[in-house]
Amino acid sequence: MSAKLLKRKSAGPLSAAQKKTKTVHLTASDLPWKTVKSRQEAGLHSDMDGMMELEEVEGVEVVYEENAGGRVAKFKVKEEQVKESTSCVQEDNAPGSSRQGSVVQEAPEEGIPPFDSQALLPEWHTFSLHSQLFRALYARGFSSPTPIQSKAVPSATKGKDVVGVAETGSGKTLAYGLPILNWFLTEANSRRRNTRSKRPVRALVLAPTRELALQVSAHLNACLNATTVSEEIKAEEPDHGALLNAPDTQSRKLNKKGKKKAAPIEPSAGSKGLPLVSIAAIVGGMSAQKQRRILDRGVDILVATPGRLWDILQEDDDLASQIKSLRFLVLDEADRMIEAGHFAELDNILRLTLRQSEEDEIEPEFGTSDEAQDCIAKSTSIDELQTFVFSATLSKDLQRNLKKHARPKGKKGAPASTLDDLLMRLDFRDSQPDIIDLSPEGGVVSTLKQSRIDCLANEKDAFLYYFLLRYPGRTLVFLSSIDGIRRLMPLMELLEIKAFPLHSQLEQRQRLKNLDRFKSTTNSVLLATDIAARGLDIPSVDHVVHYQIPRSADVYVHRNGRTARAMRNGFSLLMCAPDERKIVKALLGSLKRSEDEIPEISVEHYLLDKLKERIQLARQIDNAQHKIKKENHEKHWLKEAAEAMEIELDSDFELSSGDERKAGPSKHQRKSRNAKTTALKAELKQLLAQPLVARGVSTRYITSGSRPIVDDVIDGTYHETMVGLKKSKAGEDVLPVKRHKTKPEQQEWTGFT
Numbered sequence: 001m002s003a004k005l006l007k008r009k010s011a012g013p014l015s016a017a018q019k020k021t022k023t024v025h026l027t028a029s030d031l032p033w034k035t036v037k038s039r040q041e042a043g044l045h046s047d048m049d050g051m052m053e054l055e056e057v058e059g060v061e062v063v064y065e066e067n068a069g070g071r072v073a074k075f076k077v078k079e080e081q082v083k084e085s086t087s088c089v090q091e092d093n094a095p096g097s098s099r100q101g102s103v104v105q106e107a108p109e110e111g112i113p114p115f116d117s118q119a120l121l122p123e124w125h126t127f128s129l130h131s132q133l134f135r136a137l138y139a140r141g142f143s144s145p146t147p148i149q150s151k152a153v154p155s156a157t158k159g160k161d162v163v164g165v166a167e168t169g170s171g172k173t174l175a176y177g178l179p180i181l182n183w184f185l186t187e188a189n190s191r192r193r194n195t196r197s198k199r200p201v202r203a204l205v206l207a208p209t210r211e212l213a214l215q216v217s218a219h220l221n222a223c224l225n226a227t228t229v230s231e232e233i234k235a236e237e238p239d240h241g242a243l244l245n246a247p248d249t250q251s252r253k254l255n256k257k258g259k260k261k262a263a264p265i266e267p268s269a270g271s272k273g274l275p276l277v278s279i280a281a282i283v284g285g286m287s288a289q290k291q292r293r294i295l296d297r298g299v300d301i302l303v304a305t306p307g308r309l310w311d312i313l314q315e316d317d318d319l320a321s322q323i324k325s326l327r328f329l330v331l332d333e334a335d336r337m338i339e340a341g342h343f344a345e346l347d348n349i350l351r352l353t354l355r356q357s358e359e360d361e362i363e364p365e366f367g368t369s370d371e372a373q374d375c376i377a378k379s380t381s382i383d384e385l386q387t388f389v390f391s392a393t394l395s396k397d398l399q400r401n402l403k404k405h406a407r408p409k410g411k412k413g414a415p416a417s418t419l420d421d422l423l424m425r426l427d428f429r430d431s432q433p434d435i436i437d438l439s440p441e442g443g444v445v446s447t448l449k450q451s452r453i454d455c456l457a458n459e460k461d462a463f464l465y466y467f468l469l470r471y472p473g474r475t476l477v478f479l480s481s482i483d484g485i486r487r488l489m490p491l492m493e494l495l496e497i498k499a500f501p502l503h504s505q506l507e508q509r510q511r512l513k514n515l516d517r518f519k520s521t522t523n524s525v526l527l528a529t530d531i532a533a534r535g536l537d538i539p540s541v542d543h544v545v546h547y548q549i550p551r552s553a554d555v556y557v558h559r560n561g562r563t564a565r566a567m568r569n570g571f572s573l574l575m576c577a578p579d580e581r582k583i584v585k586a587l588l589g590s591l592k593r594s595e596d597e598i599p600e601i602s603v604e605h606y607l608l609d610k611l612k613e614r615i616q617l618a619r620q621i622d623n624a625q626h627k628i629k630k631e632n633h634e635k636h637w638l639k640e641a642a643e644a645m646e647i648e649l650d651s652d653f654e655l656s657s658g659d660e661r662k663a664g665p666s667k668h669q670r671k672s673r674n675a676k677t678t679a680l681k682a683e684l685k686q687l688l689a690q691p692l693v694a695r696g697v698s699t700r701y702i703t704s705g706s707r708p709i710v711d712d713v714i715d716g717t718y719h720e721t722m723v724g725l726k727k728s729k730a731g732e733d734v735l736p737v738k739r740h741k742t743k744p745e746q747q748e749w750t751g752f753t
C-alpha cells in the first residue's frame with residue numbers, strides 16, 4: 001500500500017463547447033497532476049490523517065468502459081492541456097515547495113527590487129550570491145555565515161571541489177546548498193531561459209537516511225521560499241507584484257487601506273508561477289511510482305538515499321545519463337552512508353559520475369544489472385562536475401590522503417570497503433579539492449555539556465525515568481537496538497511519559513509522524529536507534545541520552561550533535577553499565593578524552609528509590625500484558641488451525657486431557673490474571689498520583705523540616721514534580737570533574753633546612 005494518498009479531482013462531464021476540443025486518453029500516471037501544497041516540512045500534519053502528499057488534477061473526464069476484464073476507467077483530457085503540461089517545467093516533491101503548471105518562462109532578476117545586502121546583510125555582502133538568496137538569508141534571520149559557510153561558500157562558488165568537516169549543527173547543509181542554489185539561480189536559468197525542454201537533474205545530493213534527505217530538500221526549498229517583502233507597495237507605484245516572481249494575482253492582496261501589499265515572494269517560482277529551481281526528494285518507504293513521475297517531469301536538484309535512487313536508476317536509462325552529466329555531486333554524511341547498508345548502491349551510483357578514461361575505469365561491482373552496466377560503459381566524459389563531501393566526522397588521515405589526491409594504487413576493480421576507499425573513488429575533477437576542517441577538538445561542540453551516570457544495566461530504566469522527571473524538556477534517547485525501544489515504549493506509556501519510537505522497522509509514514517510529534521511536543525521523548533543520530537535538525541532538543549552506549553566515537557559525536565545546534569546550549573548524558581566501561585573508555589580515548597573528564601550528574605537517591613518502585617510495578621504490568629497478548633495470539637492461531645482442520649475445541653480450548661497439550665490457561669486462570677493486572681494498574685496509578693517528596697521535606701509545613709521549601713515556593717523555583725528540589729537545568733547539576741590525585745612532583749633536593 002502506498003504511503004501517500006492521492007486526491008484525484010475530476011471536473012465532471014465536459015460542456016458542449018469543451019466537447020468540440022480534441023481529447024486524448026491517458027493513463028492515470030500520465031495525467032497532468034499538480035501537487036497541493038502541504039504545510040509541514042516532513043510532509044505530514046495532524047489533520048491529514050497520515051496522508052503524506054496530495055495531488056490533484058483538473059479538466060479530466062473519467063469514462064468507464066466495459067470490457068472482458070470488467071469495468072475499466074479511462075481518463076479523457078483536452079489535447080492542448082496535455083501539450084501544455086508536458087512542456088511545463090517542473091514541480092517539486094519536497095514539502096513546502098510551490099508547484100504550478102504552466103509554460104516555462106522564468107523571470108529571474110529583472111524588476112525585482114534590488115536587495116541592499118551591504119546594509120542588511122553586511123557579513124554576507126562579500127559573498128557573490130544571487131539576490132534571492134540574500135533575501136532568503138535575511139528573511140530567515142541568518143545574519144551572518146557560520147564558520148563552515150564562510151569558508152566553503154566562496155570556495156564552492158568559485159568552482160572548487162570542497163571537503164567540509166565541521167561540528168554538528170554548524171550549517172553544513174547551506175555550506176554546500178547555497179553555492180548550488182546560486183548556480184541554478186544565475187547560470188542555469190540564464191542558459192535555459194525560454195526553453196521548453198525537460199530539466200535534467202544537474203545536482204545530486206546523497207544522504208544516508210530518509211529523514212535526512214527529506215530534511216535537506218526541505219531546507220533548500222525553504223531557502224528559495226522564505227523571502228517576504230515587508231514594506232507595503234504604495235498603490236500609486238507601478239505594480240511590482242508580477243515582477244516579484246509571485247505566482248500572480250492570487251497572491252497579491254489588498255490590505256485594509258486598499259493598498260497593495262507585497263505578497264510573499266516565491267523566488268523558486270518563475271513569473272508564471274513555475275519553480276525557478278525544482279528540488280525533489282527520492283527516498284525509500286514512499287511511493288516509487290510517484291517519485292518516477294516527478295523525475296519524468298524533470299528535476300534540478302535531486303536529494304536521495306542511495307537505495308531508492310539505485311532502484312530507480314536500474315530501470316531508468318534516462319536518469320542514469322542525467323547522473324553522468326551532473327554539475328554537482330554532494331555526499332552528505334558520507335561516512336554514515338557506508339555503514340547504512342547502502343554501500344553497494346552508493347558505489348554503483350558513484351561509478352556513473354566517473355570520467356571514463358582508460359586509466360580510471362573501474363569494473364562495476366555489486367550485482368549491477370546488464371542494462372546499468374551498459375549505461376556505465378557508455379558514460380561520457382564531463383569535466384564540469386563539482387563534488388562536495390561534508391560530514392562532522394572525517395578522519396584526519398583521510399583528509400590528508402584527499403589533499404594529496406592519492407588514489408589507491410593497484411586496486412583496479414576492487415570494491416571499496418572503507419570510507420577512505422570510497423572517497424578515493426570519488427572522481428574529483430579538481431586536482432586540489434579544498435579541504436576545510438573546522439572540527440573541534442574531540443568532536444565536541446563548545447555549547448554542549450556532557451555528563452554521565454554509572455549504574456547497573458537493570459537500573460538504567462529508573463535513572464532514565466528520574467532524568468525525564470527531573471529535567472522536563474525535549475529528550476532524545478538513543479538505544480542501539482530496536483528490541484530495546486520495543487521494551488521501553490510500554491514502560492514509558494505506563495509511567496505516563498510522552499514517548500515516540502523511531503527505528504527502521506516502523507513504516508516510513510509512522511517514522512515521519514513520530515518525528516513530527518516529537519518536534520511539536522515540548523515535553524516529550526524520542527526513543528530512537530542511530531537512524532536519528534545523523535544530520536537531523538530538530539529544533540530545541542534539550543537533552544540527548546545515550547541509554548545504550550554508542551558503537552563508535554563518531555556515533556557518539558553525531559548523537560550528541562542532535563542537541564546544542566547552531567550555538568544553542570545542549571546537554572548529553574551517557575549511561576554506562578559496568579560491562580560497558582571498557583568500551584566507553586576506548587571510545588572517549590579516541591576522542592582524546594578520559595572518562596574522568598565527563599562529569600557525573602547528581603542524583604537524589606531517595607527519590608530514585610521511590611521511582612524504582614514505580615518502575616517495578618510498570619514492569620510487572622507490562623510482563624502480564626505481554627503474556628496475555630501472547631496467549632491471545634496463540635489462542636487465535638489455534639482456533640484458526642482447528643477450524644481449518646475441522647476440529648472442535650472445548651470452551652477453554654483444551655484439546656484433550658493432559659497438561660502438556662493444553663492450548664493455554666483456563667478461563668478461570670485468565671480471569672484471575674486479568675484481575676491481577678487491573679489491580680497492579682490501579683496501584684501504579686495511585687503511585688503516580690502521589691507527589692514525589694524529597695527526604696526531609698514537609699509539604700504540610702513548608703517553613704519547617706530539614707529542607708524548608710518556603711523560599712523556593714515564594715520565588716517560583718520549586719520543582720513541580722519532585723517536591724523539595726529546585727527547578728534547574730541538567731547542565732547545572734553536573735558534579736565537579738574528578739581529578740585524579742597526581743603524584744606530587746619530586747622536589748629537587750635542596751639540602752637540609
Ligand SMILES: Nc1ncnc2c1ncn2[C@@H]1O[C@H](COP(=O)(O)OP(=O)(O)OP(=O)(O)O)[C@@H](O)[C@H]1O
Pocket residue numbers: 141142143144145146149166167168169170171172173174391392534535536537561562565566
Ligand atoms: N548562517 C546561519 N545562521 C543561523 N542559523 C543557521 C545558519 N545556517 C544554518 N543555520 C541553522 O542551523 C541549523 C543547523 O544546520 P544544519 O542542519 O545544516 O547543520 P549541520 O552542520 O548539517 O549539522 P549535522 O552535522 O548535525 O548534520 C539549522 O536549523 C539551520 O537552519
